Amino acid sequence: MADGNAVSSSASTAQPRRRLQVRRSGVHGKGVFAVVDLAAGEALIEYTGEVISWNEALRRHPHDPAQPNHTFYFHIDDSHVIDGGQGGNSSRWINHSCAPNCEAEEDARKRVFIHALRDIAAGEELFFDYGLVVDGRYTAKLKAEYACHCGSPNCRGTMLAPKLPARKASRGRAA
Template identity: 50%
Template sequence: MAAGERLIQYKGEVTRWRPAAARQRSDVGHTFVFGLSDGRVIDGSRGGNSARFLNHACAPNCEAIETGDRIYVHALTDIKPGDELFIDYGLEIEGEISEDIRAQYVCHCGASTCRQSMIGHRAESS
């Protein structure tokens, strides 16, 4: 796959945060929810596809692009067959980010630019 190429659509039920969050609490350790700019989410745990298994990296080889109520994953770099696909989760956390929350979302990607967290830059600076 060449840089810029669309790889996969992130599929799942388009819903509100509240019902999706309730489902996530029962599946501790996994987050299959992708936020949309209008406040709704795509819940990959309901009717999702393999895109829900994309892992986080601080130096990702893919990016997510929102088009309407859909999310598409595009290559940021050339990707060879067998390469693992990574996106920067850029998680947004409401309220104060405690040490417990930081520990829950610690990153071990090993990139030279690793920020040690799956939490997005803006949330980290607050």
């Protein structure tokens, strides 16, 4: 698949129409924008890059000492990650939002595709919820290290995934 072109199953020999474009984002750095209207449910682009072990990812980290928490890593499973900074495409520039218009879905072959959650108008920036997971307690310092700038009315203020509430012990018997 050519960078910036939609995922397509057609065998057309025609030149694919450019559907996505990387440009400056008002949210953070670069972003990916729709060049044409995109339909809800549509597969937009595959998140590509070098598939490496988590140990290798930790060895490589950080890519930029000035931004130690910025990577192009995409978690696949407990053993592997996609490093979009190595052999990746424009999908690595899709920014986070707490009110995303896209989501990432993994297929059976451990490939990750970005799908539209709703109709997306030409000119609109693409976002998905990074939902970053880290071990340990979410302190104010940790949340600030992964600050969100999406501006959504329901912004969590962080790119970290919401912690699941601890289950309360049952005080009664099950019926």
